[in-house]
Amino acid sequence: MSMEQMFSVAGSALSAQLTRLNATASNIANASNVASSSEEAYRGKRVVFRTLVENEMVGTETKFAGSVTVEGLVDDPSLPIRMYAPENPIANEDGYVFKSNVDEMEEMIELTAASRAYQSNIEVLSTAKQMMMRTLEVMKA
Amino acid sequence: MLEKLFGIHESALQLKAKRVEVLSQNIANADTPGYKARDIDFRDALRAELGYGSVTTTHQRHFPNLSGSHTNEVYRIPYNTSVDGNTVEIGLEQARFGKAASDYQATLDFLQGRVTSFKRALKGE
Numbered sequence A: 001m002s003m004e005q006m007f008s009v010a011g012s013a014l015s016a017q018l019t020r021l022n023a024t025a026s027n028i029a030n031a032s033n034v035a036s037s038s039e040e041a042y043r044g045k046r047v048v049f050r051t052l053v054e055n056e057m058v059g060t061e062t063k064f065a066g067s068v069t070v071e072g073l074v075d076d077p078s079l080p081i082r083m084y085a086p087e088n089p090i091a092n093e094d095g096y097v098f099k100s101n102v103d104e105m106e107e108m109i110e111l112t113a114a115s116r117a118y119q120s121n122i123e124v125l126s127t128a129k130q131m132m133m134r135t136l137e138v139m140k141a
Numbered sequence B: 001m002l003e004k005l006f007g008i009h010e011s012a013l014q015l016k017a018k019r020v021e022v023l024s025q026n027i028a029n030a031d032t033p034g035y036k037a038r039d040i041d042f043r044d045a046l047r048a049e050l051g052y053g054s055v056t057t058t059h060q061r062h063f064p065n066l067s068g069s070h071t072n073e074v075y076r077i078p079y080n081t082s083v084d085g086n087t088v089e090i091g092l093e094q095a096r097f098g099k100a101a102s103d104y105q106a107t108l109d110f111l112q113g114r115v116t117s118f119k120r121a122l123k124g125e
Helices: A003-028 A106-139 B008-028 B042-049 B088-125
Strands: A045-051 A056-058 A061-063 A068-075 A081-084 A096-099 B036-039 B073-075
Touching: A003 A045, A003 A061, A003 A106, A003 B008, A056 B036, A106 B008, A106 B088, B008 B036, B008 B042, B008 B088
Parallel strands: none
Antiparallel strands: A045 A068, A056 A061, A081 A096, B036 B073
């Protein structure tokens, strides 16, 4: 039934956007982390979404076509920032530390975009609910 | 008589529900890379639903219309493209979703009108 599908699709988008919000929160929290080598430095995480093209059964629950799933997390490929800080206890032998490559500005935008998308889907859910309630009341007239 | 009670509104309601559903999928996939926004050509879909302009078989060995009740979904042509190949324009989709939802409620109102008058007829008012 189509209404049920709408709830499921909007719900999947909510959970996907929540994952994105989580990734952003983690990026902001780790924005000023430093490490002693370029490889160990924290790298910004981005969530990649994917659309389901067919209905999928997960346990007893059906994930409908058109739902959003999280395909995976990708690291920001840009290089960590090298800073000269010989007083830092984790600085390498040359006195450098490597700061995460997270750009706070970008993360704030990502945060706003994700929460707006979340709100849009909440709106879809509440409209779907209204439509369903109205439909149930037709025969009461 | 009863099957004619709702007339065109029965098919219309189903199609409008389908359209709202397709638009909700677009909103859900607003951030999915490569997703192509879709919509329903309501006019074509309703004509197909009512059997106008569809292919009919006139001989027992003719192949029936294999597409069945296909939904006339079409891809949307976006005003602006995006780098990740996604064609959902969220503001426009939200506006269309709002309109589609009220279109659905309008059809519900027509149905409700039919139900009310039918009940009145039964009561002999």
